[in-house]
Amino acid sequence: MDRRQLLGAFCATAAASLITPEVARAAQPTWSAAFADLDADVPRTPMTLVRGRAPAGLAGSLYRNGPGKFRRPGGSVEHWFDGDGLMRAYRIADGRATVEARFIDTPKRRADIAANAVVTPGFGTPARPGAKVGDNDDVNAANISVMRVGGELWALWEAGSPIAVDPADLSTKGVRTLRDDLKHMPFLAHPSRGPDGDVWSLGVNGSKAIVWRLAADGTLKEARMLDMPRASYIHDFVTTPRHLVLYLQPWVQDRFTTPYADSFSWRPEMGSQVLVVDKADFSRRRVYELPPAFAFHFGGAWEDADGTIRFDGCFSPDPSFARENGRSLMTGTYKRQAPPLLGLVTLRPDGKAGVESVGVAAEFPRNGARTAEPRRYTIHAAGDAPDVPMFNGLASHDWKTGRADAFNFGAGMLMEEAVFVARPGGSGELDGWLLAPAVNTKAGATELHAFDARRIADGPVCTWRAPLTLPVSLHGTFVGA
């Protein structure tokens, strides 16, 4: 075994690490409740309806994933993104809602529990003495998103395998190896589902990626390698029916070190690039040039009849959240930073490319229902509040009229990503509801808000409140009843 091989993906190197002394935790800001540890699984628990009435027809389960345990006596994570994956289920039936949460039983969590310290390295946490890092799945936190595949949920990280979870009780079923020779290959947390139901995902290592294509039931259809022009940090990508569209930001991996985030350099002089690849033939490709900007998330892409490709995303001036504020959250010392702004990238057949920013602070872009028309709306967290690390509201942006439909709860409501739920029998891109959990720091509780997707400004049609606070989650998916 070659040492450099193990350095490959997320298994970056480090001498036995120096542990940064934790910043003394004095007075914690109120928002820190959303980043506190959950120490034990939460059994299915009724939520209380505190606002409005549950809309008829809204029934099913909202599954959400995100880090939920950060601190251990012998050492803690140093970045929000390194907490143990916590799967949550909000189940809605007959106008009532319940909540439950269960930690994903990963090798990382087992190792850290056994050590009574976070020894396993991660995105922003170094390896510590006693870490076992034999392959990517030893360090797989399974903590970013969740996808439904056949009868399973897959908890997704971005540098290791999917980990299967039972949707009925959220118990961990195990690591999913899609093919024996592809064991431990990375699988992004933001796969893209095509109109034919196929699931496309990537696994990235430097300037190489594996491109996964799965049937809706999770069966591997094909896996091909893709060479990229640079070793960008890739968290998300988009697809059209014909193309893979990869945003290659100038945060590039230029060394092997741990934590992983420290192996990247911000190189704005390189600009951003977009690599567009024909799904059928990776040698058919085009690279577009854009001004430098950092992005975690994109909504979705669509293609005009003339071949113009458009996609929406949330763009920041630099990776300061990934590098610094994601760490500061763990010590309650978040610093004001420029929020990401909603933008629309246009890639034209003549090779010209541009980003139209609407100047709206936004994160967690999502789409509504898939329709035959070109897509018109972006749904996103909105309402940036100074000195608070999450948004306080929800909005949709209409790319046709330029109008926003927004609601802001004001300070004290830390909004998580909203997921669109189509109205049974409905049609149209926003014919349905938006389900978004939030941490209400004034009530000291996690809440679940349901909005009419076409009337966000009216505020939630109903809100359920849990008798506890769960750490804020990252991404979710809804499975109808």
Place this chain on the structure above:
Amino acid sequence: MRLPLLLALTLCAAPFAARAADTASLTVTFTGLEPRGAVNFVLVNSAEAYGDKAAPVAADRIAVTGDTASKTFEGLAPGRYAVKAFHDVNGDGKMGTNPFGIPTEPYGFSNNAKAAMGPPKWDEAAFQVNAGAGVQTISMAR
């Protein structure tokens, strides 16, 4: 299998190995195996050999028919040794790796030293073999 080397080493050690009591036997046992394929391993007695910069004391392959597999070495000179092993589950003779170079077949090291962003160091895997009978048990369970 590097039999000539093993012989050479034994010969070198001969002056000290006049009495059986001065030599060592070592039984290496691999546990946690899936009963198929073979365990490929090397027994080394220096940091150089551990780093593939010198020949091993022995390189061997033992078929796996149960959940454990063992091999006993006789006539070893007392000293520091280490074992590196992988379970050749599919029997192709190579340690399987995925396209990014990460091992896809189980592996293990003496002392059950753990990989941490690379193989464990010699100091972590090395163990003392004294005159008489010694054992080294290596878990290959993932």
